[in-house]
Amino acid sequence: MFSRLFAITSVLAASAAWAKILYAGVNESGGEFSVWSNTKTVGTGLPGRFGTDYAFINKSTVDIFVDNEKANFFRVTFLMERMCPVATGLGSTFNDTYFGFYEDAINYITKTKGAYALIDPHNYMRYNDPSQQPTTGSIIGDTTDPKAATTAQFGEFWAELARRFVDNEKVVFGINNEPHDMLTSLVFANNQAAITGIRSVGAKQLILAPGNGYTGGHSFTQLTGAGNWAPSSDYMFKLHDPANNYAIDIHEYLDIDFSGGHAECAQPAPSNLAALTTWLKKHSLKAMITEFSGGDNQNCYNYIDELLTYMEQNKEYIGWTAWAAGPIWGNNSPCCGPDTGSLEPGALNALGQPSAYSTVWATAMRPHIPTTLKWSGISTTK
Template sequence: MVLSCLASFLFAAAAWGKIIYAGVNESGGEFGVFGSPGQGLPGTFGVDFAFIDQSTVDVFVDQEQINFFRVTFLMERMCPLATGLGATFNETYFSEFEDAINYITETKGAYALLDPHNYMRYNDPSQQPNSGSIIGDTSDPNAATTAQFQAFWGELATRFVDNPMVVFGINNEPHDMATDLILQNNQAAIDGIRGAGAPQLILAPGNGFTGGHAWTQTTGNGDAPSSDFMNMLVDPLNNTAIDIHEYLDEDFSGSHAECTQPAASNLAALTTWLQQNNLKAMITEFGGGNNENCFQFVSDLLEYMASNDVYIGWAAWAAGPFWGTNTACCGADTGSLEPGQNNDLGQPDAFSTVWANAIRPNIPVADLKRSGVSSLS
């Protein structure tokens, strides 16, 4: 009996994970293009789009003691349509983005995940997530090629190769496309990044908006499960993790105020798959509405990750300088995670409600990685 109890204790201890990255999304670099094709491109910094508010980053690092920011941008702005996806950048846009990344990483000493917020599509972000040509789709003459995607990532990685606080996110939420094509594009991005000499952590998404609950399920238009292909990725440095999004409302969209989807049961198959394939994951988007129900569901999600050693980090959706009284997630009246703002009712936003009640108590301050090359170790 004693030996049995000891064995159970040791097993539980071995399964207890360590969250080493914890933070928030900074959404705004993708703003200003929704509407008609070409609208807001390239756009005006500070008018159509913005990446961060430095004072917000200060609050999150100095007061909340997080260490991770996922910073969104648009590939159509980074790589102008006139020259196409690849190694030719809009240097003005890149410089604005670089300033934000350098403030987070060099001034504040936190990690920054570079997030091309494109749904693995390029050339028309006007009706995201559905507009634009799927990268690598050889049946679409307007589509950027997988080789161009590799060239894009090689160039971007070259520019951050010496910044150990950068993490590379291959693309935001691929969906409704062949899962083996996502594998090809992911592999091309990894090859481009490693070919540039960059050793930092890479996060690779799957299909079905990279939803954790659907990782082992057929998604979209009958596309194969992500689990069928994403264990085939090859990284010579073994420093690639799986990028997961997981919202907790009825359809996993993050658009409803009530939470109904429990993390433990919905992520169980993904967790087993990660364990079987000796892989790690981060949940880089999640959120909940401003109500006690969601406070509990969000807290349960964060506790679930902390109790399973295949999860190395998380980032909540979303803060950002341009959200204003609009909601980033989870019901019309929740507001964003931008500190000091109000929701559409003139009440405190999600930073004062969802963050304060569900996220802040789960920030593992003592365990967070504070310096060095972003890695799985």
């Protein structure tokens, strides 16, 4: 009787843990490609050729993740300099051709497949020169830089983007990818301008707000960068959302320097995220880890399992997206050593062997996809 009761209790406990994760899936990287240049030539690769220089998704890949993997979430990257051409500046004037390609990808994910899509301006909170991301471009809102887009323009950009998706309840608005090396107060101000802009057009969907320091979870409560800028935790709880529907956007790689550039994992997520989790609890906030991964080895499989288990055990975390799939990675590796490969189904790594979809995803991530993911209704934190 005891063993049977224990088994039932364990199943119920596991079900409760799974139920805390609303979203699980993968990054779709490609819309920001083909701008990196050693010459730092502003506009290199802009606007670029769709399907050659950049692309957003393979629809067959979305099919596999939704139909076979039962994943419900895709983070789809784009480049603000393509969406808002440098010639006209950041704001409400869009390149409608580029937007049309992007909208088609988002609609396929959300309307055709019924999953959720995270809108991701992949710009490090910078604009006007993506030629050597993440370091080039003017920091948005930097009043000491005459070339910088203003915080108000950033708000206008987000109001226009949200207006175009206002009726799509399955989108999530990600304010910007990995702000870094800037005043944390400015990250806060830009985040607030984005939230205000999004809500001003009547959009009610979930918003993900990043912190400073590449929005690393391990450093969220610490001074960050060469300038010892204030911790993100000093500011982000002050964000005001009239819809009360925002969460914190977190990235957490598991290698020695948290970069995702190494094949071996060395950073234990439970201890590294503990301070962030305490902060989330204190302020009754939620978080989502929208970038993480690991190399193709048992060591990293163990660390990834530990990370995802930790999220399942702490109700402050509502979901995750692994880095990264995408239509034009080829045999390149977006993360975790040169031979890991991408999460694109059917791709090979640099050695001509199965890539991370067949190895890292299958071994370490697939077992953590809940059967109780959210599949209906507007994107929310609950």
